[in-house]
Each structure stands twice: as C-alpha cells, then as structure tokens.
Amino acid sequence: xxxxxxxxxxxxxxxxxxxxxxxxxxxxxxxxxxxxxxxxxxxxxxxxxxxxxxxxxxxxxxxxxxxxxxxxxxxxxxxxxxxxxxxxxxxxxxxxxxxxxxxxxxxxxxxxxxxxxxxxxxxxxxxxxxxxxxxxxxxxxxxxxxxxxxxxxxxxxxxxxxxxxxxxxxxxxxxxxxxxxxxxxxxxxxxxxxxxxxxxxxxxxxxxxxxxxxxxxxxxxxxxxxxxxxxxxxxxxxxxxxxxxxxxxxxxxxxxxxxxxxxxxxxxxxxxxxxxxxxxxxxxxxxxxxxxxxxxxxxxxxxxxxxxxxxxxxxxxxxxxxxxxxxxxxxxxxxxxxxxxxxxxxxxxxxxxxxxxxxxxxxxxxxxxxxxxxxxxxxxxxxxxxxxxxxxxxxxxxxxxxxxxxxxxxxxxxxxxxxxxxxxxxxxxxxxxxxxxxxxxxxxxxxxxxxxxxxxxxxxxxxxxxxxxxxxxxxxxxxxxxxxxxxxxxxxxxxxxxxxxxxxxxxxxxxxxxxxxxxxxxxxxxxxxxxxxxxxxxxxxxxxxxxxxxxxxxxx
Amino acid sequence: xxxxxxxxxxxxxxxxxxxxxxxxxxxxxxxxxxxxxxxxxxxxxxxxxxxxxxxxxxxxxxxxxxxxxxxxxxxxxxxxxxxxxxxxxxxxxxxxxxxxxxxxxxxxxxxxxxxxxxxxxxxxxxxxxxxxxxxxxxxxxxxxxxxxxxxxxxxxxxxxxxxxxxxxxxxxxx
Ligand code: SF4
Numbered sequence: 001x002x003x004x005x006x007x008x009x010x011x012x013x014x015x016x017x018x019x020x021x022x023x024x025x026x027x028x029x030x031x032x033x034x035x036x037x038x039x040x041x042x043x044x045x046x047x048x049x050x051x052x053x054x055x056x057x058x059x060x061x062x063x064x065x066x067x068x069x070x071x072x073x074x075x076x077x078x079x080x081x082x083x084x085x086x087x088x089x090x091x092x093x094x095x096x097x098x099x100x101x102x103x104x105x106x107x108x109x110x111x112x113x114x115x116x117x118x119x120x121x122x123x124x125x126x127x128x129x130x131x132x133x134x135x136x137x138x139x140x141x142x143x144x145x146x147x148x149x150x151x152x153x154x155x156x157x158x159x160x161x162x163x164x165x166x167x168x169x170x171x172x173x174x175x176x177x178x179x180x181x182x183x184x185x186x187x188x189x190x191x192x193x194x195x196x197x198x199x200x201x202x203x204x205x206x207x208x209x210x211x212x213x214x215x216x217x218x219x220x221x222x223x224x225x226x227x228x229x230x231x232x233x234x235x236x237x238x239x240x241x242x243x244x245x246x247x248x249x250x251x252x253x254x255x256x257x258x259x260x261x262x263x264x265x266x267x268x269x270x271x272x273x274x275x276x277x278x279x280x281x282x283x284x285x286x287x288x289x290x291x292x293x294x295x296x297x298x299x300x301x302x303x304x305x306x307x308x309x310x311x312x313x314x315x316x317x318x319x320x321x322x323x324x325x326x327x328x329x330x331x332x333x334x335x336x337x338x339x340x341x342x343x344x345x346x347x348x349x350x351x352x353x354x355x356x357x358x359x360x361x362x363x364x365x366x367x368x369x370x371x372x373x374x375x376x377x378x379x380x381x382x383x384x385x386x387x388x389x390x391x392x393x394x395x396x397x398x399x400x401x402x403x404x405x406x407x408x409x410x411x412x413x414x415x416x417x418x419x420x421x422x423x424x425x426x427x428x429x430x431x432x433x434x435x436x437x438x439x440x441x442x443x444x445x446x447x448x449x450x451x452x453x454x455x456x457x458x459x460x461x462x463x464x465x466x467x468x469x470x471x472x473x474x475x476x477x478x479x480x481x482x483x484x485x486x487x488x489x490x491x492x493x494x495x496x497x498x499x500x501x502x503x504x505x506x507x508x509x510x511x512x513x514x515x516x517x518x519x520x521x522x523x524x525x526x527x528x529x530x531x532x533x534x535x536x537x538x539x540x541x542x543x544x545x546x547x548x549x550x551x552x553x554x555x556x
Numbered sequence: 557x558x559x560x561x562x563x564x565x566x567x568x569x570x571x572x573x574x575x576x577x578x579x580x581x582x583x584x585x586x587x588x589x590x591x592x593x594x595x596x597x598x599x600x601x602x603x604x605x606x607x608x609x610x611x612x613x614x615x616x617x618x619x620x621x622x623x624x625x626x627x628x629x630x631x632x633x634x635x636x637x638x639x640x641x642x643x644x645x646x647x648x649x650x651x652x653x654x655x656x657x658x659x660x661x662x663x664x665x666x667x668x669x670x671x672x673x674x675x676x677x678x679x680x681x682x683x684x685x686x687x688x689x690x691x692x693x694x695x696x697x698x699x700x701x702x703x704x705x706x707x708x709x710x711x712x713x714x715x716x717x718x719x720x721x722x723x724x725x726x727x728x729x730x
Contacts, residue, residue: 005728007710018707022673030697038643039673121643151712151722157680158652158715161645227721238649239621273657278724279714285723 001062001370002147002292004112011154012109015116019043020102027099042122042160044090044115045101048422054093054101055118056108060128060146060170061089061373061380063113065360068371070111072356074104083356085341085349087413087462088167089127089373090118094420122160123153123234126168129177130374133293134382136330140189140197142172144290145223148281149187152227159234163241164249166234167206174493179375181205181213181495182467184251185230190220198222203233203263204255207461211497212252215260217267224281225271231279232271236263296368296383301333305386318393320442321404326389335386339371339379339396340403340411344436347429348414349377358399366392375464376413378406409451409518410436413464417457417474418481424457426474426481431455431510438511439518448518451531452490467491469532470517471498472510483510487517487543488535501544513547520546559698560665561675561686564705566698569687573615573636573667574598593636593665596620599628607631615667618646626658634663637683642669648681655682655716672701679705682716 004012019039026036040046044055056071063071071091075083078100084092096104108114118125126149128142129135149168153159159166169178172189180186186202198220205214221229233251242248255263312319325338339359341349351359359379363371366388367381374380384392396402405411412435415421417428432455439445454468465471471486482504489498505513520543525534535543557568571591576582582597591611599606599614606612613634614625625635635654637647647666654660665685666678672693678686693701714721722728 007712007722007726007728010709011711014708018704035642035671035673121645154712155677155708156713157677157711158648159645160677161643161648235649239646243618243644243646278720282723285728288723288728 001064002059002143002289008151009109009112012112012114012116015043015114015155016102016105016109019105023098023102038120038161040098040101041120042117043101043105044118045098046119046422047098048094048420051095052098052101053420054096054104054115055086056091056093056113056115057118057125058090058113058373059125059150060132060143061130061375062132062143063371063373064111065363065369065371067111067113068356068360068363070107070113072353072360074107075353075356078104081354082350082352084347084416085351085373085377085379087349087375087377087415087464088118088125089130089375090125091373092416094416116154119165121162121164121166123156123162123166123168126150126153126170127178127183127375128170129173130372130380131177131327131336131382132172133295134329134331134334134336135173136328137174138172138330139174139191140172141290141293142170142178142189143293144286145172145187145189145199145226146170147289147292148227148285149230152230156234158231159238162234162238163243164246164251166237166251168230176492176495179464179467179491179495182207182211182464182491183214185233186214187226192220192222196222199226201229201233204252204260206250206252207464207466208250209247209459209461210250210252211461211466212256213495213497214252215255217260217264223286225275227281228274228277228279229267229271231274232267235270236266240266295331298331298334298383299385301385301387303332305333305389308386308389311390315390317397317404318390320446321393321397321402322389323446324404324408325402325406329383331383333386335384335389337367337381337384337389337392338374338406339381339401340406341378341401342403342405342411342436343400344403344410344433344440346400347416347419348412348432351379355399355401358395359401362392362395376411378411404442405445407450407452408445409448409453409470409514410439410445411452412436413452413454413468415456415463417455417463421457421462423460424474425459425476426457426483427507428455428457428463428472428474431472431474431483431507434507434511435514438515448521449530451518453514454489464491465489466497467495468498469535470514475504477504481507483507485510485513485517485547487540488532490532499540501540502548516546517543558687558690559695561688561698561702562684564702566695566702569685571611571613571634593634593667596624599632600624603628603631613663613665615665616647616650618644618650622650622654622658625654629654629658629660629662632662634665634685635660636665636667636687639666639668639670639674642671642674644669648677651678651682652716672704675701675704676707680711680713680715680717 188200202214327336372380418424456463486498593613615636
C-alpha cells in the first residue's frame, strides 16, 4: 500500500500544527463558532447531538495493521472503546472532546493518517473498490489513480471553499462496486482501442434530497489529462455552482440547470487552457505511485485447497459463512474474506477496539498485514490462503465478526441516525437492529438470497437508502419519527433509484412491513430470481398490495 | 488607517473601498481624493474618463466575473475581490484567472471576510494584498497571523505561485 514520503508526512504534520493553533484560538475565543465550523469540518470534526464526532480518512478504504491498532488505541484513550465504519469507508469516533482532537490527529499523523477533508464544502476523501487488486473482474487497479487524486485534492488552494461537498469515487473493474454513478464525479478506469489507460468521467450524480444518476461528460479522458480535466470541472463548479441555497448547491443542480452539453462545453473550454500544461500527469509519477501497489508475495498454490471441501462438508456453520462471506480471489489458492460488522446485537458498522486489534492481528497473520473497509460498513481481509480460512473463521466467529450474511437482507447499511447525528429526522440504528432481530433465521436469509437494505435517518442519505433494493428513510411527521419505504434501488452497473411505495410507518411497524415485502417476493419469484430482479419484473403494485392491502392508499 | 498585508508585512494603507449605497446609480460619480477601489459597475460606466487614473482600483463582488474586466486590465492598477463570507470561495478562481488567463500583473487584493486561515490559499491563488476587515484583528494578532503564510512548506498542487505540481518540482523516491 502507499507509504508516505517526507513530503506527504510534512503536509500532514503541518496540518496538525495548523489545526492545533486553530483549536487554540477557538478555545481562547479568538475564533467564533461560525468561523471555526468550516475549519474543523475540513479536519473531520463535527459537533453532534451528544458530543463531537471525528471522522478519520481511510483513503479508498485501505489501511495497514499498524494503522488499525492506532485507530483502536485512540478509541480506548479518547473515546468509548469502539469506532464506526462510515459509508465512505472512513472511521468515525462518536465521543471525543474537542480539546483532544489535535492530539488525536498528531497520533494519527505518526502512522500516516489524517482527517483532512473528510467533511466540509471541499473535495472529500475519495472512495473506491474494496476489492481492488484482488478481484478477478478488475480491468485496472484503481488504487494508484485514487492516491494520485487524493494528493491532488488535498489542500487544493482553489477548491477549499466550494458551494458544497464534493465526492469522487473511482472504479477499475467490470462491475462497479464504488457507486460511481452516485457521485459528484465518478471515474471509470478503462482502456481505449489502442490499449491506453484513461477514464470515462461521470458528473453530477448524487443521493441526498435530490437523487440523480451521474451523466457521462467524457467517454475517455487519457490518464495524462485526468487532473487538468477534473480541475476544469471543479473550476466551472466553483465559479457557477449555486451558493444562495444549500439544497441547490451540489454540482448535480448546476449540471441539470445548464444541461450536460452546455456544462461539457464550459468544461472543455476551461480545460483547453490547462491541457498539456505543467499540471499534466507524468509517467514517472504514475510509476512512482503504482510501485506501492504491486501484488504481495503470493505463494504458488493449487486453485482449490484439498482440505477446504472436507471442512465445509463437516461444518454447516462454516459452510454458510463460506457461501456468503468469502469471495473468489484472482490468485489461485487465495480468497477474499468479508469481516462482518453486522452482528445483530451491534449497530451496523461498529467495531470495538478489542475487535479492531484482533482484525489487525489476523491481517498480520493471514493477509499480508493489510485490511480494508467497505462502503457497506464491513471490513475485508483481501489475501487469505484457502487453507487458512477455517482457522480464521473460528477466531472471527468467537469474536462476533463472522455473521454469515454478506449481501443478505440483514447486511444492512445504516447511517448513525438520530442516536448520534444532529441532522437526523429519526433514528436508524434501532430500526436496523429490529429488522435483524426479525430475520434471525439464517437458512431463511440464505434462501432469500441477495437483498440490500439501506437506512438513512434523513434526506442527506448517508445510509444510501435511494440505492438499496429496500430503502428506509427517516422522516419527521409533526415531531414524530416515521419511516418511508422505497423499493427497486440498486448500486453497481445497473444503478437505479428506489421508488417510495406509499405512506410512511411508525418505527414499531417497520419489521412487519419488511416481512410483508419479503412475503410478496417469496410468492412471486421465479426459480433463482434475485429480489431486485423480481421487483424490476413485477413492479411496485404487488408489493403495495402486500403491504397496504386492497385499498393501497396514495402516498401522503 | 486600515492595515493591509503586502509582501509579508503589515502596513498602513490609505485606499478607500467605495461602496454604492442602495439605489445609488453607478453613473452618479463622486470619487474621493486619493487611492480608491470602485465597484465594477462604476468602472463600466466611467472607464473612458477614469482609465489610467493614479491610485485607481476596481473591486468585484463574488458573483461578478473577472472576465468582465479582462479587456480593461491594462488601464487598471489594482483589482480587489470581495469575500462576502469567507466560505464563499469564488474569488480563489477569480484571482487565479486574473493571473494566469488574463496575465494581470497588478495588485490583486482580498477584501471582505478575510481570515488568517485563508492566507495560505489566497497567496497560492495570486492574491498579493490581503485586507482583513478593520477591527478583525488587533495589531498583535495581525503580526501573529503572518505565520499563516507558512502553514505548508511544499503543497502538492501547482497554483499561481508555483507553476509545477509537486510531482514535477521534486524528486520523489518510490
Ligand atoms: S442521513 Fe441524515 S441522519 Fe443519517 S447520518 Fe446522514 S445526516 Fe445524519
């Protein structure tokens, strides 16, 4: 993985010093709340319902075991002994004290980590495929490119105060796992007919209040030009994005207002001035960064481990975990392991410091000392020998990290919601836990198959409910918490936005509603059909009938 | 006298920033003596008579486009770009365009909600005079604020102050 050179280290160290002084001036009354807010947000520090929240960047979800241990130790020292994996692959602390944050950042800097631009109206930390480098359908490894973009976007002097937040995602595989269609800029790595690397560029996607799927602004930007091209997009947005209305300030609104053709024309006009100039990316830089992402020293192993089949046959629980939480690796004899953070008694995405240390140890022992976070709020050990899977599973299971439900109904994506977040309309976590409690029969879950359920506590959509096969959104009705349910969303190559099925529900009714939806699916599915396919085939009406009865009332 | 920061020093500055009262037409011109920044609309109404006048600058609000001044830059000594709120970042692009696209060599001044926490970015984007609001900082605080110019030693990006990105500037060993 990428390691800091003295330049990277200096930038992060200087950022810590800068923020230490900003915090000092704030606590001394030299900076007002309004002045400090944007400065702290750009260092990942929110002030939440009960306490501040610190969001630490995990660039493209990749970290070393050393970094993991530091993150775990910080949670013990400055927080309540657990952290939360966010839907942008970052790590969140829910209870730090403002005065401690500079020290936390200093300790993070010692292991090449930071919280720069994990919030605020700037280019946010960039997400990518959690299976980069190890999955068979990968065309081009996105990690070097994402790291190059990380450096370009870090403290960019022109784009620190954009109209609104700005999110990038990068995909390099045949099947998009980075939700690139729902980002301000989505980059799709590809080769042209001549075999040269470049990017298909999508712009103006996003969830939130006005969910929109990104449009293609360029079918192919050669790699040399990707930084100048993105800079041109950002400049047009910085100058012309709306600043009069927070809800209309994202780039998607500008793209819609101008139309993609006119927006493209403005970007290309801007780009013409910088294209081929000194900001053009060099082969040497790409080679330098790529050298950090070479394959680890894989052993030569048979494609399938002889003992594994016997272990599976002898142990149904292990077999169930193998079926869901272990994915094929591109190298024979290896496997990709999902470390589940969806234990039904714990908030989705939460992990204790002890568990985190354990995963770090397992990474050292079984996976070349690296681990990953996913936007679905799990972790990944990406390079495990098949012959180690059983031993690994036993340890994970003993520590509540082997819930065998990856991609199933109870592998819920949930934002922190009303328990933590000051912006929430409603709680998310208790809804997730209630659904997990309702669907506790593993055989039944496995029979239902792939089914993604996402929950957001408000329109800001941090829980990605628009792209859940089933989406749940917390809404406020006269000061009470209600939940709106949508169906038919999906991420990936066939990204679609879910449609609301009708009037919303009280919290206590949500598990029943999900049961009714699932019942309709079970009654209607054809052999082997996945939930999302059934929804696409039969439409919403049968589900509305199942949920609301014959007189399906209109949405209120 | 208002203080400004220029060439890394805090100095007194006599320039006035002329603001049109509500309802005041730009055609009604009543220029004070001495150095002054006039609004874009006043400049556009009077540029024939004002061009080349000593001590004259033009200021733009954040929604106004530096492009509208591009043809006139030869006859203007200084341009000020207003930050109505420090979170309104349009003027960073405006200053960068003035320097790189339109080749403006005169003074580019940041006015309005100017905080020390922006100094580093402002200097990188081509501002060479920074004018925090009167009373924003004490003299001592303003002197201390000069340290903010040195917040970062070797930033990653190219900008107005440094034409090459770090990957061209430095030998970075893999
Ligand atoms: S979706 Fe709303 S409630 Fe949930 S974390 Fe985001 S802002 Fe908070």
